[in-house]
Every structure is written in structure tokens, then in C-alpha cells.
Amino acid sequence: MGCKKTWKESKEMWHIAGPAILTAIFEFSIGVVTSAYVGQMGDVELAAVSIVQNVIEGFAYGIMLGMGSALETLCGQAVGAGQLNMLGVYMQRSWIITGVTALILTPIYVLTSPILKGLRQDHEIAEMAGKFAIWVIPELFAYAVNFPIQKFLQSQSKVWVMTIISGVGLGFHVFLNWVFMTRLGYGLAGAAIAGNISWWLINLAQFIYVICGIFPESWTGFSLSAFHSLAAFVKLSIASAVMLCLELWYYTAVIILVGCLKNPKVAVDAISICMNYQLWALMIALGFNTAVSVRVSNELGAGHPKAAKFSVLVTVSTSALIGLLFSIAVLIARTHLPDLFTNVPEVARETAKIAYLLGPTIFLNSIQPVLSGVAIGAGWQSMVAFINIGCYYLFGLPVGAVLGFKFKLNALGIWTGMLVGCLVQTVILMVISFRTNWQKEAVQAEERIRTWGGQSEAQESSRD
Template sequence: MEAPLLREHEHVEPNLFKRSLIESKKLWQIAGPAIFTSVFQYSLGAITQTFVGHVGTLELAAVSIENSVIAGLAFGVMLGMGSALETLCGQAFGAGQIRMLGVYMQRSWIILLCSALVLVPIYVFSPPILILFGQTKDIADLAGKFALWMIPQLFAYALNFPIQKFLQAQRKVIVMTVVSAVVLVIHVVLSWLLIFKFGWGLWGAAIALNLSWWLIVFGQLGYIFVTTSDAAWTGFSMLAFNELFDFIKLSLASAVMLCLEFWYLMILIILAGRLTNPVIAVDAISICMNLYGWEIMIAIGFNAAISVRVSNELGAGNPQTAKFAVIVVSLTSIALGLVCMVIILTTRNEFPFLFTSSSVVAKEVTKLSGLLAFTMVLNGLQPVLSGVAIGAGWQALVAYINVGCYYIVGLPIGLLLGFKFDFGVEGIWSGMIGGIVLQTIILVVVTSCTNWNKEAAQAEERVKKWGGTAAEED
């Protein structure tokens, strides 16, 4: 470990401000395009819902439920399992084992495609599942029909997320942004043609959404195959079938870690529907979650940026540079969270009317604005710490932390405050914020106490164990 320690002294500069600017530039070069990519891809489903909303109220409800529950579940699982590549590809790239990136991506394709097959029954049997969660039969039946049509999207997810992590590790995020932007424009035109011009309704919406996700996959693959991605892609290899068991363990840990976070906030909306006045409660919480969802797009960008920076620097044996990157991105994201908090608080009496004409709903949203603003600040730091965990390979540890903080502490407190003590939505949300606060504190402590030299050594061992040396000798 003397080499990393020597590098640590070599990287120390007297001008801390200059170091911060250099690191910020590196982070924004990844985070900026990653944010736009997330927004563009998030907008595909949102635009579909907007178009379908002009077809009929039942159709809108069906598409909304399918997008948020069925496809949302699949999205979380696929994104989570694909996030294992942020650790492996990032560290391999930092270590100079470029050829292994393509092998890792192929391993992830194998695992995610098999996982997609396991998820297909959820799509097929979605009507009884939705009814079990309290949906009416007419909405559940139509959502179930739409879910069957959306099965191709599930397999697009399985290919897309490994591709994106593969490109992110090489900092080729502009490619993803351009492809997603072009597809978004195509999606708007295609949706208008199929849903309105041809009058195909939900069937047209399904074709447009499926085709758009597959265009994203083909566009990114086209770039990789044509450019060979600077030797990171050298064609299909039998090495993809090596070390699959350990790869599956890391993929599952990544999926559990992220899904526990996604589902935690989804539960908030489900519980709101069980309150005394569910229509007002659900409408109000949905407006808040809509705004929160857009801020999450920014958080995803920072999550991607810090996981790439940490994994690259650990793989390269630069532990102190990784540590400094964590500090810079944490301060940057907290600052943006504070800006969002100020905007929410200063416009709390006005912004609800952008989403509703009901004064009763708007009043409820205003009451929730304080909790929303505080959640925005937490959302500035928490995803960054999750990104650090992904970059360092701590997914299993964070999964345990999430279970304890979210479901053993936060959720029970929220149920008590919301139902037992009649604080309603504010009580449920307050309890769940308590879980996020506890998780954030623990992750801050873990990150602060981390031996970054040891993490760099483990990254080197991980690259060797999972085929890096073998690939170079091949």
C-alpha cells in the first residue's frame, strides 16, 4: 500500500480551492449529461400518460398504475441489478483493465435477461395483484391488459441498464444523452400518430413506448459496436460465463439496496389511500411526489457521477482522490438541495395551483410543503452516499442498513403517527423521513470512518478475482 500513499502526497496541492474546481469539473462532466439522460428517459412514460389522458379517464388510470406499479417494480429491479456494473466496470476502468468492461456487461445481460423472465408472471397476473392492493376491477383489468403489451419494455430494461453503466464507467455519458434526446423527440411524434392520428388508443401507446425504449437500446449498442468503445468492447466472449455466482450476489445486493429505497417512498402513496379522506390525501401527496421525482433526476445524476469517480479512483489506486471527490460532490448536492428547499418554501402558497384547481387539495399541499422541502435537502446527500456505496462495492452493507432504518424504524413510526395519533399524511411522511435521516447519519459515519487505502486494495483484488488478469493474458 506504499504506492497509493505516495500518490496521496503527490496529489496534495496547497490551493484547496483550485483542487475543488478541478474535481467539480470532473463531476459535472458526468453528472450533467446523466441528469439530462434521466430526465429524457423519465419523460417517455410521462408523455405517454399525458397523451393517454386525452383518450379517457379509465385509460389514464390504467396506464398510470401500470407505469408506477408494474413497470416501476421492474424498473427498480433492473436498475438495481445493473448498478453492480458501476462497481465492477468503474474499478476495472480505473485499473486499466479496459477489455473486462465488455465482459462484465455481457455477464450483466445474462443475469438481467434471466431476471426479466422471472418478472414476466407479474405482468401476466397483474390484475389480481392490483386488486389485492386495493385497485378497482375495471382499472386492474385494463392495466393488466396494458401490462401484457408492455412486456417488451421489460427486456429493453434488461439490456439498457448494463449498457448505460458500461458507458458511464468510461465517462461516455454524452452518447446516452444524445440518444435519449433523439428518441424522446421520436416518441412524441410516434405517440401522436399512433394514439390520435391512427386512433389506436392504448395499443398505440404501448407500441410507441416499447419502440422508444428499444430505440434507446439499439442506438447505444450501435455506438458501442461501431466504435468498439476504445477497446472496451472486443466482441462476445465465453468469459461472460465465468464467476457468475459472485456476480449474481453483487447484482442482487445492488437490486435490494435500490429497491428498498424506491419502494419506501411508493408505500407513502399507498398508505395515504388508507386515510380518512383518501382522495384529497392521495392528490396532495402525488403532487409532492411529482416535484420530488424531478429532483430525483438530479440526484440520479450525482449518484452516477460519484459512483464513477469513486470506482475509477479506487481501481486506479488513488484512495485520497476518491475521498476528496466524495467531499466535493456531497457539498455540491447539499447546496442544490438547499436551493430546492428555499424555492419550495417561498412558493408554497402558489406552486400547488400549477397542478390542481382545487383549493382544498392546494391547501393540503401547502401544509405538506415543509416536509417536502426538508425531504429535498435530504435527497441532496442521501443519493450521493448511495453512489459512494455503489462505487466502493458496499451494496450488501447498505441493503442491511436500509432494511433497519426504513422498515424497522421509519415505517412503524410513520404508521403510528399517521393512524394511531391521527396526524394523517404529515405523520406518515414524518416517520418515513425519520428513517431516511437515520440512514443518512449511518452512511455519513460509515463513509467518514472508511479506510480508503484498504478500499483501493480491495478494488485491486476484486478486479483480479473477477477476470481482469485472465482477460489481459488471454
């Protein structure tokens, strides 16, 4: 009976996690492809693009993803309540919020160079990064469109469509980089053009799919109802935004710390290469994050607390096993990891040293994002935000700074601090998850559905 139950839960989990993992990998690989092409130009170019991707775009990505996170809750509840007519309104409302957020964030892209210089980054890297950041501003607005559409599709289990579109988009991105960088020799400008086109083509394909008639109930055209209750919509997303931003900005802070070291070009390149591999593996964990969030919220909403707890156990175990396999592979192939990104011997040697810690980091990051998904499904975002502050910013970063600067371990020491902060956070979240009173969580979920189930919104929309 136990095996049958585990098998059934695994199938439910993989039905969501499989395409979500592939979608995350394909979309993340767009940035990896850009880094791989740019890395062949030189260490300064790679450092500049890496800082833009990990610091500027990472900062903006966290905010945009957080501001669009209200859709994840409301769309799921609307589907469960049978109020499909509200999905299109919710998506348009999210577009308004993420679009305004993108406008607010645009000056950061424009002022990237002086910002980086103010953070004591290398002058040459800062200048080059400033130019590249301005060129990729269209990507910022692509994020604003992309997140709401994906939540709209995800809530209706149209996950494989997202996977196919993002996979084709990645293939086209490789071709565009070859055309603009290798064939035409446009350099960093070519890398930016390729990225902008690729992201907007993905958005265009997804939008065409939404409006082509497949969703007659959930997409009924543009509506003025999207401008209603914007304040409440923003309020709902704040806790998730804070939680997500604190996690994503942790990597931004690490890059900034590394940029303050002596010989920052080599250190930033080495850390960025390791982060690319780590974040690649993280995409798999984020697929499980999506799956466990959906499973936990569904089971709690249905009043099945034991099933929610069992889903957590199955998903965490599966993700941890996959993470262990990836960690072993990284440790075995650590000397070959830099080959895809650089041909500079000094950068390759530094990357191989950090790779000793990359393996354990990948293992921890196969567990921690899944536990964050549990938090989203159960509505613990505010609590996890405080845990993130303590583990990452009051513990992990100071430990990394002391080891990197005081004990002169450089990039290796800073990465150690990041690893320690992640370890403490993972242990705390595991204790919370497995000591939770799930019966109480089910009662709270029922109350949340009553409050945010969308009935008042649907009535308001019908009056309009």
C-alpha cells in the same frame, strides 16, 4: 491551494455528473410525459398509470438495475486494468442475466390487477392498472437491454452520447404521445405504445453506436464466453441489488399504503404528483451519485484515500446546495405544482398540502443518493442494505402508517413517515462517510481489484 484543489475536483466531478444528470432527467421524463398526458384523461386513469409506474415498474426497475449492477464494478476495473477486450463479454453476460430476470418478472405484470386487489387497492384503479401493465411489458425487456449498454458506455466515458440519444428519445416520446393519445385517441393503450417505442428506439440507437466500429477493442462481436462464470457474476451483483431495491421499493410501499386510505383516488393522485417532482429532482442527485461512485472507486483503486475523502466532501456539498435551491423553488410554487398533471380541484388542493413536505424531502434526497454513491464506490453495499431496512421499513413506514391511519393525517402523515425515514438514513450515512478510515478502504480496494480485476477472465476468454 485549497481553492485550486476544490476547482480541480469540481471539474472532474462535473465532467461525469453533468451528462449523467441530463441522461437521468431525460429518461425519467419519459414517464413524466406519459403521466402528464394521461392526467388530462381523468383521475382514475392517472391513479392507474401512477400505480403501475411506481409500484409494478418501480419494483421491476429496482431488481433489473440491481442485477445489472455487477457491470458497473467489472467494466470500471477492466478499463483501469487495460483489459478492454473484456467489456463486450461483460455486457453480453449482463444481458443474459437481465434478460432472464425480465422473463421471471413478466408474470407480475400479467397478474397486476389481482395483486393490487389483494393489496386492498381500489377495484376500478386495479382493473385499469392491470390492463396498462400488460401493455407495457415490452418496456420491461427494454430495461434489460438498456442498463448493460449504458454501463458499457459509461465505463469508457462516452456519457454525452447517452445524453444526446436519451434527449432525442424524449422529444420523440412527446411526439408519439400526441399522435397516439391526442390525434388518434387511443387512450391508455396509446400511452403504452408510445412508451414501448421510445425505449426501444433509445436501445437501438445505443446498440448501433456500440457496434459501428468506434470500440474496436471493447466490442469484438458476440462471444460464447458470455455464458461462463454466470454464477459468480450474479453473486457480485446481489449486495448492490438488495441495496438499490430496498431504496426504490420504499416508494412502492408508500404508494400501497396511500392506496389503502379512504378516497384513495385523490390521495394516490396527490402523492404521485409530488413523487414525480421529487423523482425529477432526484435525477440530479443520481448524476452526482454516478460521479462520486466513479471518483471514489478510482481514487481508492489508485491508492489515494485522501483524494477519495475530498471528492466525497465536494460532491455532497455541491449536490446539497442544488437541492436547497430546488426545495425553496418548490415551496414558493407549491400551489402551481399540480397544474401540469391534473385539472381536478380536489387533487390540486391535496397536492399543495403535501408540497410543504416535498421541499424538505427534495433537500434530503439531494444528499442521500450521493452518500449511496460513496457506498458503491467504497464497496459498502451490504452494510447500507441493513441501514436501509432499519431506517425505511422498521422506522419510516411504521411512523407513516401510524400518522396516516391512527392520527388520520392521511397522505400527509404517510409522506411524513417517508421523510423521517430518509432523514435518519441520511444522518447515519453522513456519520459513516466522514468517520471512515479511508486508508483502510484503499487497502481493501487494492485487494478487491486483485480478486475481480479480470485477469483470470481475460485468460479464459483468450483460450476460447
